[in-house]
Amino acid sequence: MALFKKILLFSVVSLTSSVVHSGWDALNMPKGVSLISNEVYDLHMIILWICVAIGVVVFGAMAWSIFMHRKSRGYKPATFHESTKLEVVWTVIPFLILVLMCIPATKTLIKMYDYSNAEITIKVTGYQWLWQYEYLESGVSFYSNLKTSYDEIYNKKEKNINYLQEVDNNLVLPINKKVRFLITSNDVLHAWWIPDLALKSDAIPGFINELSTTILETGVYRGKCAELCGRSHGFMPIVIEAVDDKTFEDWLASKKGDTNLANR
Amino acid sequence: MSSAVEDHHEDHPSGLMRWITTTNHKDIGTLYLWFSLIMFFIGGFMALIIRTELFQPGLQFVDPQFFNSMTTMHALVMIFGVVMPAFTGLANWLIPMMVGGPDMALPRMNNMSFWILPFAFAMLLSTLFMDGGAPAGGWTLYPPLSLQTGDAFPFLIFAIHFMGLSSIMGAINVIATILNMRAPGMNLMKMPLFVWTWLITAFLLIAVMPVLAGGVTMLLTDKFFETSFFNAAGGGDPVMFQHIFWFFGHPEVYILILPSFGVVSSIIPTFARKPLFGYSSMVYATASIAFLSFIVWAHHMFTVGIPLAGELFFMFATMLIAVPTGVKVFNWVSTMWRGSMTFETPMLFAIGFIIMFTIGGFSGLMLAIVPADFQYHDTYFVVAHFHYVLVPGSIFAIMAACYYWLPKWTGYMYSEGLGKIHFWLSTIFVNLTFFPMHFVGLAGMPRRIPDYSLQFADYNMIASIGAFGFGFAQLIFVYIVFKCMRSGEKATDEVWEGAEGLEWTLPSPPPYHSFSTPPNIK
Numbered sequence: 064m065a066l067f068k069k070i071l072l073f074s075v076v077s078l079t080s081s082v083v084h085s086g087w088d089a090l091n092m093p094k095g096v097s098l099i100s101n102e103v104y105d106l107h108m109i110i111l112w113i114c115v116a117i118g119v120v121v122f123g124a125m126a127w128s129i130f131m132h133r134k135s136r137g138y139k140p141a142t143f144h145e146s147t148k149l150e151v152v153w154t155v156i157p158f159l160i161l162v163l164m165c166i167p168a169t170k171t172l173i174k175m176y177d178y179s180n181a182e183i184t185i186k187v188t189g190y191q192w193l194w195q196y197e198y199l200e201s202g203v204s205f206y207s208n209l210k211t212s213y214d215e216i217y218n219k220k221e222k223n224i225n226y227l228q229e230v231d232n233n234l235v236l237p238i239n240k241k242v243r244f245l246i247t248s249n250d251v252l253h254a255w256w257i258p259d260l261a262l263k264s265d266a267i268p269g270f271i272n273e274l275s276t277t278i279l280e281t282g283v284y285r286g287k288c289a290e291l292c293g294r295s296h297g298f299m300p301i302v303i304e305a306v307d308d309k310t311f312e313d314w315l316a317s318k319k320g321d322t323n324l325a326n327r
Numbered sequence: 328m329s330s331a332v333e334d335h336h337e338d339h340p341s342g343l344m345r346w347i348t349t350t351n352h353k354d355i356g357t358l359y360l361w362f363s364l365i366m367f368f369i370g371g372f373m374a375l376i377i378r379t380e381l382f383q384p385g386l387q388f389v390d391p392q393f394f395n396s397m398t399t400m401h402a403l404v405m406i407f408g409v410v411m412p413a414f415t416g417l418a419n420w421l422i423p424m425m426v427g428g429p430d431m432a433l434p435r436m437n438n439m440s441f442w443i444l445p446f447a448f449a450m451l452l453s454t455l456f457m458d459g460g461a462p463a464g465g466w467t468l469y470p471p472l473s474l475q476t477g478d479a480f481p482f483l484i485f486a487i488h489f490m491g492l493s494s495i496m497g498a499i500n501v502i503a504t505i506l507n508m509r510a511p512g513m514n515l516m517k518m519p520l521f522v523w524t525w526l527i528t529a530f531l532l533i534a535v536m537p538v539l540a541g542g543v544t545m546l547l548t549d550k551f552f553e554t555s556f557f558n559a560a561g562g563g564d565p566v567m568f569q570h571i572f573w574f575f576g577h578p579e580v581y582i583l584i585l586p587s588f589g590v591v592s593s594i595i596p597t598f599a600r601k602p603l604f605g606y607s608s609m610v611y612a613t614a615s616i617a618f619l620s621f622i623v624w625a626h627h628m629f630t631v632g633i634p635l636a637g638e639l640f641f642m643f644a645t646m647l648i649a650v651p652t653g654v655k656v657f658n659w660v661s662t663m664w665r666g667s668m669t670f671e672t673p674m675l676f677a678i679g680f681i682i683m684f685t686i687g688g689f690s691g692l693m694l695a696i697v698p699a700d701f702q703y704h705d706t707y708f709v710v711a712h713f714h715y716v717l718v719p720g721s722i723f724a725i726m727a728a729c730y731y732w733l734p735k736w737t738g739y740m741y742s743e744g745l746g747k748i749h750f751w752l753s754t755i756f757v758n759l760t761f762f763p764m765h766f767v768g769l770a771g772m773p774r775r776i777p778d779y780s781l782q783f784a785d786y787n788m789i790a791s792i793g794a795f796g797f798g799f800a801q802l803i804f805v806y807i808v809f810k811c812m813r814s815g816e817k818a819t820d821e822v823w824e825g826a827e828g829l830e831w832t833l834p835s836p837p838p839y840h841s842f843s844t845p846p847n848i849k
Binding site: 087088089090091092093099102103106107110111114117118121122124125128129132133134135138139140141142143144145146149150153154157158161164165168169171172173175176215216217218222224225226227228250251252254256258261262263264265267268269270272273286287288289290291292293294295296297298 | 384385386387390391392395463464465469471472475559560564565566599600601602603604605606607608628630631632635638639642643646647649650653654656657660661662663664665666667668669670678681682685686689690692693696697698699701702704705706766767769770771772773774775776777778779780781782783785786
C-alpha cells in the first residue's frame with residue numbers, strides 16, 4: 064500500500080511539473096494549479112481509497128472462501144441461505160458511506176458553480192478543428208491551431224516532446240486573478256478541457272456554458288478537445304500560458320490592434 | 328432422445344429450411360447464439376483495428392475518419408449484435424426449460440424477431456462500403472456531428488429501428504412466456520433468478536427501445552425533412568437529443584448486465600453446493616436497479632451545462648445504485664462462504680465476473696462524483712469503466728452460461744482443460760487491455776482519438792498487446808464449442824453435481840419440446 068501511494072505521489076509530482084514525461088508516469092489525475100483542481104484531486108483520492116478499502120474486504124472474504132471452502136479440502140457445505148439482519152447491515156452501511164462521500168463532493172461542486180466577481184472574461188468558441196479565444200474586455204481575439212507538423216504525425220520526422228499538445232497561439236492568462244470562460248461552438252459539439260485546472264465543459268452550438276478558475280502558478284498547461292467532433296477531433300489541443308500580471312498586461316497591449324491574429 | 332409419443336412433433340424440414348422456418352425455442356436460441364458469436368468476431372476485428380492504430384503515437388494504418396467509423400461500429404455491433412442477441416439466445420433456450428413449459432409463448436413472433444437481425448446488421452455493415460464511409464459520429468449519435476454522416480445515415484437509422492423492433496418482440500415473448508407458461512406450482516418467487524432478471528430486463532426493453540426509435544427518427548427528419556429538433560439555429564436543442572438518448576441509454580446498460588446477474592446467480596450456488604444466499608433480496612435488488620436506471624440518465628452528460636440542482640440530483644441518484652448492486656455482490660460472496668466449492672470453467676468465469684464487474688462498479692461510483700467526473704468525462708477512464716462492466720462483466724457471464732449449459736444443449740461435456748486455458752488467457756489479457764486505460768484516462772487522454780501525445784505511449788502499447796491476446800484467446804472457445812457439438816464424454820441429465828432447477832431434470836440433450844406435460848414442483 065505504502066509503495067503504491069509513493070508511486071502515485073511520484074507520478075502526480077512529475078506530471079504537474081511543466082516537464083512532460085513519456086514513460087510509465089501517466090498514472091493518475093494531476094493535482095493541478097488551482098484551488099478547485101486540488102479539491103477535485105482530493106475527492107478523487109478519497110473515493111479511490113474508499114473503493115480500495117471495500118475491495119480489500121469483499122475480495123479478501125472471497126479469497127479466504129476460495130482457499131478454505133473448497134471440496135478438494137473436504138469442506139462440507141453449510142446450508143444457511145438467508146439473513147434479514149445481514150441484508151439490512153450491508154444495505155445501511157454502504158448507504159452511510161455514500162452519504163458521507165456526498166458532503167465534500169457537494170461542497171466542491173457549489174464552489175465550481177460560482178462564476179461571480181471574475182476580472183477577465185474569455186469567450187471560447189470551438190470549430191472543426193480549432194479554437195477561437197476572445198478577450199471580451201479588451202477586444203483581443205485570435206484562433207489557436209495545432210502546431211505539430213504533418214511530418215511528425217505521419218512518422219516522417221521524430222516527434223517532439225509536445226507532440227499533439229502544442230498550438231500556434233497560446234491562450235495567455237494572468238495568475239491569481241479570477242477568469243471566467245464562456246464556452247460555445249460554431250458547428251458540432253466540442254469540449255474544452257484543461258486537466259491541470261480541472262475545467263471541462265461541452266461547447267454546444269447555440270448555447271453558452273460557463274466555467275471559472277483562478278490559476279495559482281505560472282506555467283504552461285495543456286489540454287485537449289474532449290468531445291468527439293469529427294475527423295480531426297484528436298488534433299485540436301488547448302494550451303494555456305499562465306503568466307504574472309505585468310507580463311499579461313504587456314502581452315495584451317501588444318495584441319491590441321494586431322489584425323493578423325484575427326485572420327484564420 | 329425423446330419418447331416415441333412426441334416424435335411427430337419433431338417433424339421439421341431439414342437443412343437450411345429448418346432454420347429459416349423454425350418456431351422452436353431451442354433452434355431459435357441456437358440461431359441467436361451463433362449470430363452473436365459471428366458478430367463478436369466482427370466487432371472484435373474492429374476493436375483490433377482500433378488497437379493497431381493506437382499501438383504507437385502517430386498515424387500509421389488508417390485515416391482518422393475511418394478510425395472514428397471503427398469506434399462507432401464496434402460499439403453498435405458489440406451492443407446490439409453481440410450482448411443483446413446472446414442474452415436473447417440464452418433466454419430462448421433456458422426460460423421454457425426453467426419454468427417447466429414446452430416452448431416460448433409466441434413461437435412465430437420468435438422466428439420473426441430473430442430473422443430481422445441478420446437483415447438489420449447486413450444493412451448496418453453495408454455502410455462500410457458507402458460514399459462518405461460508415462457512421463463515424465460515435466454510437467451515441469450526438470447531433471450535429473451525426474448529421475454530417477454521408478450516404479450511410481438513413482441505413483444506420485433504419486438498422487437501429489429494426490434492431491429495436493427485434494428486441495421489443497423478443498421482450499414481449501419473454502414476458503408472455505414467463506407470465507403464462509409456468510408449470511403449476513412455479514410461483515413467481517420460486518423462479519430461478521435468471522428468469523427473474525430476464526423478466527425485469529424485458530420490461531426495461533419495452534420501456535426504452537421506443538424512446539431510442541423516437542430519438543433517431545427525429546435525427547432522420549432533421550437531416551432529410553428540414554425539421555429543427557436538434558438544430559439551435561432553427562430553435563431546436565442539441566442537448567435534448569442527449570437527454571432522449573440517455574433516457575434510453577442508461578436502462579440499456581442494465582439490459583446488458585441484468586441477465587448476467589441471473590446467470591451468475593445460477594452458477595455460483597451449483598459449484599458452491601449451497602443454495603443462493605438471499606434469494607428474495609436478489610429479486611428486490613434487481614428491481615431497484617431497474618427502477619433507478621430511469622432516473623440517472625444525466626450522469627452521462629454532467630459536462631453539458633446542467634444547473635447545480637440537476638447535477639446534485641443525478642449525482643445522489645447515481646450513487647444510490649451502488650447500494651442494490653452492493654447487495655448482489657455481498658449475496659454472491661455469502662453464497663460462496665462455507666460452501667464446498669469446485670472450480671470448473673463456468674465457476675471460474677462466474678468468479679471472474681464478480682471480481683472484475685465489481686472493479687467496473689468501483690470506477691462507476693467514482694464517475695458519479697460530479698466534480699471528479701468533470702476530469703473523468705470522455706477520457707479513457709470511462710472507456711476502462713464500461714469495458715470492465717461489459718467485457719469481463721457481460722461477456723464473461725455469457726461465456727460462463729455457455730460452458731454451464733453447453734453439456735445440457737449438446738449432450739456432450741466440453742473439454743475442461745481447454746475451457747480453463749480459455750478462462751485464464753481471457754482473464755490475463757482482458758486486464759492487460761483495460762486496466763492501463765484507467766491510468767492514461769486519469770492522466771489526460773481523451774477517448775475516440777486516433778493519435779495521442781507521447782506520455783500515453785507505453786500504456787497504450789500494453790493495451791494493444793492485451794487486445795490481440797484476448798482476441799486470439801476467443802478462438803479457443805470456438806474450437807471448444809465445435810468439438811462439444813459432436814464429441815466428448817456423454818453428459819448426464821444433471822450434468823453438475825450441485826445443479827438445481829427444472830432444466831437439469833430433462834435429458835441431455837433435451838427433447839425438441841421441453842415439457843409436454845408440466846413437471847411437479849416441490
